[in-house]
Amino acid sequence: MGHGWMNAGDEALFLRHEMERCDQLARELDELEREAPTSALREEVRRMKQQVEDIRRAFFGQMASRA
Template sequence: MIKQTAGQRGRENRRSMEQIWVDEREETLFLWHEMERCQEITRQLEELEREAPTIALREEVRQMKQQVEAIRRVFERQMSSSA
């Protein structure tokens, strides 16, 4: 059996911590990007809502906006919990 030196274990621990930091940073960037996408989709839906020719279409667009907002809040909670 090969024994690890304290230095080898330390390097492995540092690599593990660096990987965790990179993973958390990537997840935060991903969540931030997705939240921005939700905001852009909401802006587009607001434009569609203004242009919708019927009440039924406006209501459908409002429901879509609510769904996108719910998704954005999920991303926001995930980002808060990973911070």
């Protein structure tokens, strides 16, 4: 992360927390997708879910590279 004030344990905790937030966002987006009244809105929600998944994978990659 490049934060001088974070040690490896703090950084791992931060990354885990951020991954959990991504999982929560994905669940909320799933619900929004089900409730979206139009196909255009459902497609937009799918794009947002893909972006969240990309971010989650980046966090996972950072965790794996530090292990």
